[in-house]
Amino acid sequence: MSSRDNGSAATPSAPSVKEGVKLRRVVPMDVIHAVTTATCPRTSRLLLQAFPERSHDRVELISRLIALGLITYGEHAVNYRVMMQTARCWSGISSRDARQTAMAIVKAFGLIALVGEPLRLSKRTYRALLRREMAMRFGNAAVQKMLSDEVLARNLSTSTSEGGDAPGTAAVGAPAFGQSAFDVAANGVEACVGLLYNTQCLFLSSFWSAPFLIGCAVFGQVQQSTRAADGYDAKREAHRAETASTRLRELLAHAEQNGEAIALANGSFTETEEAMATLEAGQEFAYRREVLNARTNFACEVYNSAAVLVPIASVLPRLIRGVAVELWDLQVAIMSFNGFRAALRSLVENMSTLRTAEAHAMHVSNLHDALDAVTSGDHERGLSSVHVNTPEDDMSLIEVESLTVQDYEGRDIIRGLDFVLCRGGSLAIVGSVGCGKTLLVKTLAGLWSNGRGGVRLISRTRSCVLSRKPYLPRGTLLDICVYPTCAADIGVETHELLVQVMLALGLGRHIEYLDVITAWDDKLSLSEQQRVAICRAVVNRAELCILDDATCAMDPTDRVAAYDILKKHVGGVLSLGDEVTLPKYHDRTIRLHADGTSSEFTDIASPMKGGSVEGVANTISQDSFSERTSTSVSASQAKESPAKSVNTFNPLQMDASRRENQFIRQQKKNVARVLGVKPEKLGVVPTPTKQQKRSPATGKNLSFDPLN
Incomplete structure (x- = not known):
């Protein structure tokens, strides 16, 4: 009965025991974390970022360090067994036992060759593997952060260098930090295993002299560290x-x-x-x-x-008391004492490795801080962001709804922009310099989020953005034409398509130099570089092509060929620029005004839509003139005296008629330039030269002017 009562009484206290065990487990980890944070804050912060608490990566790292500790423990155990066989060898020699000596030598060599050295080799290989993985982990994180789309689009090389550390230094320092951090952990594990094993051996050899030997080793290491500081x-x-x-x-x-x-x-x-x-x-x-x-x-x-x-x-007290001391115990004490000293010295010297890791961590941490400060500056200023999603309809390539784009200073440079671009369509967005076309391109590509509204765009892997000055990577001309695809990954069909496109764009003379490596950005003109970018969009099978003044350097013939190829091989074309001739290559046109607003009108200059060109030109001229001259004519009529007759000669009316003729003529010339036809086709009389103004017979100037 009493036993049951004791058992029942012990049952409620079980949770408190578990809680105590849990606390004893947690407190050492907290102490270790506090010590590492105080001694090496940057290293601790980077390690916590790379290996968060309760994550699979941290568990995997700890398990690998435990495996390294087990291998080190096995290596110490093998050394202990080899020393034991060596002692037996000396014992056989002293007793003149050849068989015992031979067996001890064979066992010692067998342990060294079959167990000891393989363990040592596996430990070194395992450490090298883990050092490489740590270097790749931190190196990849730094490189990916520096080469992310947001960082590249914002061109943060200047801002990161102002922080005191160049990005290249941080990129090289990140792998070095990973290796140094792992060396600190691995050396610490190996030193702790060595301390524990050698302490165990010291207590096994002589329980009473072990504390004295351990105290001597610690005192000697403290003195050496003090002398090193001196x-x-x-x-x-x-x-x-x-x-x-x-x-x-x-x-x-x-x-x-x-x-x-x-x-x-x-x-x-x-x-x-x-x-x-x-x-x-x-x-x-x-x-x-x-x-x-x-x-x-x-x-x-x-x-x-x-x-x-x-x-x-340490064995003198036992000899004084008359206790027998075996030679084996003395040899174990010597070996364990030296091993304890070596492990303690390795643990102290590991502090220099920790300082190296902290120095590398400073470069990497400064890089992350600089990038985070610049990329998160917009959110700190309270700027709203543009929501970028994918279109719900498979026919839509771009859907823009109430888009407001803000510039670098937070001002609304584009307000309330709405348009939809479907497959097979083409849209031109024109405007003057500084109206926000480039920021609009970055917003559509997901590289600029300052603003409001929504953008639905197909995946970036299925779209291609071409700028005024295309990026030409290093390598052959084939590498440039298929970028970002690797030239080794293209097939025969893609190569044939590239040749056809180059011939259509007037780049046929460069086909034989596709495998030549040279400075192509110096060899190719800006027009040729833009045509190469067109080839890049076609070869990569882009479903959407966004052109940011990407044809400004081409002549009219090359520009027509470029848009014909894009409409043939690309699902949709969106062009932005300030060219007068840009609308005629597209189905629709949106004009961005200086105040941030926009207006859409159909492509009146497209000769592919049918209709009379002359009629359109006359309509444009008359409408434009009526808007411009209505104010001046009404003002001149208001100044006339009401008593005068309508047929009375009025020089103001003659001047207005003359200005009307000149304005209509200029408008017709503009329309002819847009359409790419001669002005005579629209009824514009060419301006006579000095030779034409002279009479063929007398050589005197003619008295009439055809313009009037």
């Missing part, structure tokens, strides 16, 4: 000696170069005196360095020499 004086003297040597070389070089001038000025004595003083100072600094090094290393060398005798001295 060695900074010797390093300072060494730096002074090197500075004096450098100054002496400079003085001798100066004397050799200006020897004649020094001799003529009787300055050899002065130069010699300064050189001798510099030499004497350098030698004095060198002497101080040697003395300080000797004084610093004296105690450490005495301790290292006497460390072999410390385990032997």
